[in-house]
Amino acid sequence: MLFKKLIRTIGRYKAQFISMIIMVGLGVGIFLGFNIEWKTLEVNVAKAFEDTGFADYRIVNERGFSEEDLKKIESIDGVDAASRFLSVNVPRKDDEDIVMLTVSENISVSGFKVLEGTPYDPDDAEGLWISERYAKQNGLSVGDTYTMVYKSLEFSGPIRGLVKSGEYMICLVEKAQLMPDHEKNGFVYVSPAYMKAKVGMTFYPQIHVRSDLPKETMIDRVEAALGKSYMIVDKELVTSYAEAHGEMTEGKTMAALLPVIFLAIAILTMITTMHRISISEKTQIGTLKSLGFKDRRILRHYAAYGLFISICGTVLGVVLGLGIGYFFINPNSVMGDYLDMEHWELHMPLWSIAVVIMINVVLVLATLYSVASMMKGTAAEALKPYAPKAMRRMWIEKKKVWKDLSFATKWNIRDILRHKSRSFMTLFGIISCMLILIASFGINDTLNSYIDDFFENSICYKTKIVLDTEQAGDADVAALIDRYEADWTSSMGVQIGENTYAMEIYGLEHEYFRFVKGHGEHIDLPDDGVLICERIAKKEGLKVGDTFTVSVYGTSEKYDLKVADIAKSISESVMMSDTYAGKLGVNYQITELFTNETEIEESPIISSTQTKQALLDTFKSFTELMNVMIVMLVFISVLLGIVVLYNLGIMSYAERYRELATLKVVGFKDRHISRILIDQNLWMTILGVLVGIPAGIGVLKILLVMLASDYELTLTIKWLTYLIATALTFGVSFIVGVMVSRKNKDIDMVEALKVAE
Template identity: 30%
Template sequence: MLNRKLLRDLLKNKIQFISIFLMSFLGLLVFVGLDAEGNGLGTSSKSYYDATNLADLWVMGKGFTNEDIRIIENLTGVAHAERRLQINTTAVLENEPFVQLNFIEENEVSKLYLKSGEKYSSSSEGIWLDELFAKGQNLSIGDTITLEYNGMKITEEIKGLIIHPEYVFFLADEGAMMPNYGSYGYGFLSSKEFPVQNQFVYSELLVDVDQDVNLTRIKDAIKSQIDSDNLVITDRKQSLSYSTFDAEKQQHISMGFMFPIVFLLIAILGIVTTMTRMTSNQRIQIGTLKALGFTKQKITLHYMSYGFAISLIGGLMGAYVGYSYLPLLFRENMMEAYTLPVWEVSMSSNSYIAIVANVFISTLVSYLACQRELRDPPATTLKPVVPKKSKPTFIEKSALWNRLNFSVKWNYRDIIRNRIRTLMGIVGVIGCTMLMVCAFGCRDSVTDMTSWMYGEIMTCNTKIIFADLAGDASKIDYAKKYEGQLIEEKAIELAVKNLKKTGSITVLDKGNYIHFQDEKLSHINLSQNGIALSYKMAQNLGIDIGDFVEWHIVGETKWIKSRVEQLYRSPANQGISMNRKTFENLEHTFCATALLTNKSPETNLPDQDEIQAVQNINKLKQDMDKSMEMMNTMVAILILAAVLLGVVVLYNLGVLTFVEKTREIATLKVLGFSSKQIRGILQKQNLWVTIAGIIIGLPIGYQFLVVLCSTLSESQDLVPSVTILSYCFSIGGTFAVSTLVNWLLSGKIKTINMVDALKGVE
C-alpha cells in the first residue's frame, strides 16, 4: 500500500521531484565528469611517465664525464643516471622551423615512446623525430632532414616517429602562451651522430631516483660530490611540461569540487521544502496510517524513501552521463595542447563518496522533514494543525507599512512565512548568476591575456632570435638596421632559504618594446636599484618587496643576492627583469639573445647564420586565439548549466508558490482581482528573489573565477577579469531565465478550480 502511495505522491508532485532529480543529476554529472576527466589525466600521464621512466632530476652543467655518472649512481636512492646534450637547431625546411635536438648516450631514463618506425638503438644512425612535427612538415620515415646549428649542418635519415615524456607540453619560445605543434618540434639522436666529436660535451644529466626517496637529500648529495657552483638541479615540479599538465589536471578536479556544490545544495533545499510541505499536507493521512497500526518506524522509512529514491536515481544517472560524455567535450581541445599516447577516463574514490553522500544527505533531510508530523499521537495527528500565530515584524509595525501597496504587503508576508522556499529560490539565482559570471569571466581573462601579453607588455611586431655564434657587433648592426631593442633572455635559478625555483631573466637595452605593470596593472618603470621580480614568482618563493633573493644564470657559477625593489605581472616568463645598466653594475656582461622591432625583416633573414629564428607576433596571437576553442567549450557548458539551474529552481519555486497559495489566489479572484493583477503580484516576488540572488551572485562568481585562475601552473599568471559587458550579459541572462519561468507559470492562474480551492474553508 505504501509503495502505491509513494508512486501517487511522486506523480502528484512531479514538478518538485523532477527539480530535485535534475539538481542531483546535474551535480553528480559535473562532479563525476570532471573527476573522471581530471583523474583520467592523472592516470594517463602516470602510466606514460612510468612506461618511459621519466627522469626525477635534471642536472644541468658543462662537460659531464663517466666519473660523474659513477659518482651519482653510487648515491643511496639513485637507480640510474645518463648523460645528454640538448641544442636548439633550425630545420632546412620552408619557414625555417625550430627543432630541439637531444644527443643521448642511452635510452633508459626519459625513454622515447615509439609511434612508428625502428626501435631506437645507441648504435644506430639516423634521427627519431617528433611525430606531430613530422606530420606538420609532411615528413615520413625514410626521408632525410637537415638541421643547422652554429654554422654546422646535421643531415639525418628519419628512422622513427616518437613522442617524449618531457614534451607533453612544449613551447618553442618562452614568450609564447600556447603550443602550435607541427610548426616546431624535437628529435633524438645517438651521441655518436654529433658532427664534430672533439667538440662534443654532455650538458645534462638525467637522474632516476627510487620511490619514496627524499629529492632534497639527493640534490644536496649530488652538489656535494660534483662541482656544485656550476650546477643547476631541477625536479619534475620545476619542469614546464610536467607542472603545466599537472596544473591542468588539478584545475579540472578543482572545478569538479566547486560547481556541483551549488546543484547539490539546491537539491537539498528542494527536498526540505517539498517534504516539509508534503508531510504537512498529509498530516491527516499520517494520523490515519498510525490509527491503522502502521508503526512510526515504517511510516518514517516510507517518507525517507522519497529522498532516497530521487537522489539515488538522479545521482546514478548523472554519474553515468558525466563519466561517459563530459570528458569527450574536453578531449579534442586537450589533445591540441598536450601530447599523450593514451587518453584514459577513470573515476577516483571521490566520485563514489559523492554519490553515497548525495543519497545519504537527501535521505537524512527527508527523515528530518517528516519528524514533526510523526511526533504526535494519532488522535492529535488526525486533527488539522493549529495555524501558527505570526507576530508582526519591525517593518509591519513601522509607519512605512501603511504606505506600501497591497502586492508588496502580500509578498512580504509570504516570504516571511516561507523562508526556506524563498532561500531556495535565492540560492538558485545565486548559482545561475555565479556560473554565468564565471563563464564569461573565463573568456574575458583569456582574451585579455592575449592583448595584455602582445598589446600592452610586448608592443613589437617581430622578434628576431640570434644564434649562439652571432657576435656583438653583428647584433648591434641588426638593431640599427631594424631600429629595434636588444634584450637578453636566459634561464636562471632563484633561491630563498631552502626553496629553489627556476625562471628566466630579461635584461633590456635601450628601447620601448617591453613594458611593465604592477599588481594593479598600472604602468611602472624599472628601478635602477635592486631587481624587479614577477608577481607569480614572488608568490612561489613566498617573498615580497623589500625581501632579498639569491639568483644566478644557469651555466654560470656566480650567485648574486639582490633586494626586490618592484613586483610586476607577466602572463609568462616568470623571473626577474632589469635594465642593462643595472645588470652590468652587477658585474655581468650584456649578451643580447633577441631583437624586438616593428619593422618587417626580409623573408631570407632566417637563412643567415647569425639568426636562429624570426617570430611573427601576429602569428603567436593567432595561435592563442585558436587555443580559445577549449575555453569556448567550457564557457558553453557553464552557461548551459546556469540556464538549467535557473529554470529548474525558479520554476519549482513558482510551482510551490502556486500550489501553496491556491486558496489565497482563489480568494483574491473572489475579491475582484483579475488574473493579470494576480500574475503581477506573483511576478513581483519572483523579481525580488531574482534581484537578491543577482546581487549576491555577482561577487561570488568573481571569487570562483579568482580560484580558477589560481590553479594555473607556476609559470603562468592569469589575471581574473570580468568586463562590464560580461556582467551585463550575466545579469541579463539571469533575468531572461526568470522572465521565461514567469511566462511558463502565468497561464496556471486561469486553471484554478474555484470550488475545489475554497472548499477547504467549510
C-alpha cells in the first residue's frame, strides 16, 4: 500500500522529482564523463605507446651516432632496448605535404604497428610503411607508389603497410603548430636497408632508448659509456607523450572541478527539496505514526523517494557520462583529430563506480535526514502541521529607509531571509551558472588573445624556409637571405642548470618576427641582453636585470646572459639578437629564414617551407576543440541554471501558495503578483552575477594554471563575455521567473478561503 503512496507522491511532486533526477543525472554524468575522458585516454594512449615501443629517452647528437655508440648504449645496465633513429621533414614530390621520413634501426623501439598490409621487413630496400591517417586522407592504399624529395633525391616506393606510431601520435611537423593536419602531414617509415640503397649510407642523429632508469642515472651512464655529454630528452618532453598526458591531466582537473559544483548542487537541492516535501508530508508522517507504523518503516518508505531519485539520476548520469566521454573521445571527435591512435574504446576508472555508489548513499541519507526531523517526538506531535520559524524584526527594519519600501519589496526581503537554505541554493545555482559561463567564455577570450599575440602580432612573415643545416654553407645562406629579403633565426639546445631549453638567435632586419609580452605589447630584441620566456623566468627564478649562464649542448661553450625582458614564447626559449650573439662570440648556424615571398624555388639547401596561412589553419582545429568544450559548458550551465532555479522557484511558489492566493483574493492582479516573484528572482540574479564574476575569474585563473601551463596565456576576458554571460544568466533567471509566475493563473483562490490543515 505504501508503494502506491510512493508512486502517487512522486506524481504529485513530479516537477521537483524531475528536477532532482536531472540534477543528479547532470552531476553523475559530468563526473563520469570527465573521468571516462581521461581514463580512456590513459588506457588507449598507454596501449598505443606499448604497441609501438615508445622510447623513454632520446640521446641527440647532430653529428650522428655510430654503430659502436649504439652498442655502448645497449650495454648500459638498465637499458632494455635501443635503436639509432632518424626523422626528417621531407616534402612529398610535387606537393606541399610534409611528412616525417623515419628510420628506426631496431623497430621494437620507436616503431609502428601495421594496421593494413605486410609486416615490417628490415631488409626491404624498396617499400614504405606510411601513416594510416595520412594515407586515408589522401586516398593512398597499400601497393600505391609514394614519392618524397629529400636533398634533391627522390625517395619513392610502394606502400607496404598503413601504420600507426606512438612516436607520431600527435603528428606535428612544426614547433609552432598546435594541431596536426592529417591531410598535409604524416610520417613514413623506411628500413635502414632502404636508406642505404637510396643514399648509400645511413645517418642517425638520435639513439632512442627504452629504459626504466631515472633521468639523472641515464645521463651519468650515457656520459660514462660515450665519454661525452649529450642532450638527453626524456619522453615527458616529447610532444606525443607530453601533450597526450597533458590532455589526461586536463581531463583529471576538469573531473575534479566541474562535477564538484554539480554534485554539490545536486545534494544541496536534494536536501532542500526533500525537506520541503517532508514538510508537506508531515501530517501524513504523523498519521502513519499514529496508525502504528514504526519509525523505521516510515523512514524506509521515505528513503525510497531518495533511492528512486538517485537511481533514476544515476541511470541518466551513466548514459550522459558515456555520451560525454564518447563526445570527447572518439576517432571522429576533435580529440580524434589531435591524437592518431588505434584504440578508442571507452574506459571508466573503477573507483568512480564507488564514488557514484557513495553519491547515492549520500542522497538517500539526505532524504532520511530531512524526514527524520519531521518524525521527532510523539505521534501527536508529528501529527501537528509544520510550524515555520516565527518572524523576527531584522536590523534593517529599524532603519528609516525600510518604511519607504513597498510591501512587495519588504515581502521579498523577508522571504529571502526566512527561507535561507532555499535562497542560498538559488544564489548558489546562479553563481555556478555565471561562474561556468565566465570561465568558459574566458578560456575562449584568453586563447584568442594568445593566438592574436603570436600569429597576428608576432609572425609577420608569409613564408618560413627551413634550411638543411648539413648542406647549407654560409655563402649559400647569405645568398638566400639576399634573394628573399629574409630575416633569419638560429636555434640550438642549451642547458640552464639541469634543465634543457632552446636558445634562438635572430637577425631581424625586416621585422618579420616580433616579440610580445603581457597583453601583446611589442618589445624589441635588445643588443645588450636576452629575452627569456615566462616559463623559463618562472622555472629558473629569473627576473629582468638578472644574469644567468647557459651551456651549449655537445660543446664546452658557456655564456653569461643578462635578462633584458620577459617575453611570451610558444617554445621554452632564450631569445637574443645577432648583435648580442656577436658581442658574446656565440657560434651559430642559421636554421630558418622568414620572408614575405610566397614562391620559394626548390634548392638543395632548403629542407622545407611553411606558409603562415598553413600554420594559422592548424589553429582553427585547435580553437574548434575549445569551442566544442565551450558550447558544451555553456549548454550545461544554462541547463543547470534552469533546473536549479525552476526547482527552487516551484518550491518557493509552493511555500507561498497560500500567501499568493491571499494577495489574489484581496485584489492583486496576476501580473502584479508575477512581478513580485520575478523581482525576487532578479535580485538574487544580480547578487549571483556580482559574486559569479569574480568567482568565474578565480576559477579561470585556476584552470589556466592547471590546464594550460604549457602555454604562456594571459588571462583575458572581454567586455562582450561579461555582457553575454550576464545576459544569459539574467535570461535564464527571467525565463524561469516567468515560467513559475505563469502558475499564478492557476492559483485556486477558493482554497485560500479554506482553513489550513
